[in-house]
């Protein structure tokens with residue numbers, strides 16, 4: 001029986017850079033763009049002497065990259081050996097598999113469930129699929145002279161083949177692998193979390209929630225997600241060779257949230273030269289105390305997320321982070337002032353959205369009516385719709401406060417970018433965002449995460465306003481992605497997502 005698991009991509013709507021330092025917050029939304037990992041056995045039957053074998057088979061397939069990698073997995077220390085190393089592997093998947101297998105083995109032995117080796121000896125076949133929205137299809141669309149619209153994107157077959165970007169270099173990689181053209185939704189984090197969770201679900205007693213089931217939060221579920229998070233975060237850091245803030249992995253595991261980072265020291269025991277074996281390190285990881293904070297935090301009802309790919313080629317996040325952190329480290333009072341004001345403005349955005357959520361619960365009908373009315377009016381007329389009730393007034397004020405706080409965030413990010421001499425909100429993006437924010441029904445719009453030339457996003461008052469933004473962006477060559485917020489993190493899926501997409505691989509080849 002195959003195990004199918006999915007994990008979402010993310011959009012950091014506020015908190016870029018500041019979230020690298022505790023206790024600053026990041027507001028991260030998980031999206032309906034998901035990575036899937038499908039795990040099944042390779043050998044249905046085993047030779048009678050298989051119990052004495054020291055290695056089992058692992059096959060990793062990435063159909064979108066036309067890539068299949070075969071490994072041998074050591075049953076002694078759970079290391080993976082690439083059978084054809086010259087063809088290169090995928091460090092995110094390799095770390096995810098080794099670590100998840102070692103953790104499953106440790107869990108099975110400590111719970112008395114018995115060895116997982118018989119299951120491992122049947123081999124692991126892992127298929128990885130990423131939703132199209134993780135990748136840019138702009139070049140193919142332009143080459144085929146198709147309209148740059150969401151309809152064109154939705155007409156592409158699911159899990160289309162990915163274009164490699166021949167000019168980009170994977171930072172720190174001496175093999176200079178070509179990178180894929182991506183949209184910035186955090187493919188490595190979603191992929192790592194999906195693989196870790198699928199392997200743990202397949203080999204151990206970890207039970208993930210079913211996608212869309214609305215399963216309630218239980219202590220057991222939380223413990224299982226915490227384990228998936230710890231292993232995914234360790235695997236992601238090991239593959240990247242650095243410890244970032246971790247909001248992307250956290251969103252891939254737990255979904256939309258208010259995030260405060262963990263201390264890098266949590267992962268110190270995983271690093272290099274210590275004399276612990278890999279299995280000992282994994283045992284240590286399982287009992288590590290994570291000191292970050294995470295609160296589920298979706299968009300309030302009727303607020304809708306839209307993400308666009310403006311086609312400016314994207315930015316290199318590590319270079320932006322390097323420049324901003326260098327600027328920050330000088331500890332000059334005027335810089336501290338910008339940094340601290342940004343932290344406050346981020347909290348104001350959070351508080352505004354939280355208040356809207358509360359009002360949606362407490363005065364639901366008024367909340368919906370006010371949003372509907374505001375969605376067709378320019379912002380400077382929102383106040384005019386206030387009826388005599390204080391409830392309606394509270395909703396309008398919360399909307400305006402959230403918008404103003406977000407404008408403050410944008411202004412301070414631009415200031416920080418000027419200081420650090422990096423384009424966090426370059427003028428072309430400013431123009432696009434200002435135009436978007438001046439449209440009826442747009443609450444706010446920004447450049448997510450690290451900023452730069454990557455994607456843009458907007459939060460609108462309902463679907464109609466979202467559609468209007470989509471049309472306006474399309475007329476400017478900004479490609480809206482056919483995705484929205486999906487607050488659920490890593491989950492079990494009922495079936496292989498390709499089952500309803502017969503022939504998608506053939507189509508996938510035709511667009512490239």
Ligand SMILES: Nc1ncnc2c1ncn2[C@@H]1O[C@H](COP(=O)(O)OP(=O)(O)O)[C@@H](O)[C@H]1O
Nearest residue numbers: 062064065090128129130182185186187188189
């Ligand atoms: N569909 C896929 N199958 C296998 N590997 C993939 C797939 N999509 C992306 N990857 C790999 O995921 C990694 C993306 O990592 P990275 O460049 O850090 O992107 P991101 O910023 O989106 O996390 C790359 O190694 C890339 O080759």
Ligand SMILES: C[C@@](O)(CCOP(=O)(O)OP(=O)(O)O)CC(=O)O
Nearest residue numbers: 016017184186244245246317449450
């Ligand atoms: C700067 C940051 O705080 C946010 C970067 O967010 P992005 O969403 O831009 O990330 P990438 O997908 O890696 O480009 C760095 C961090 O928190 O690790």
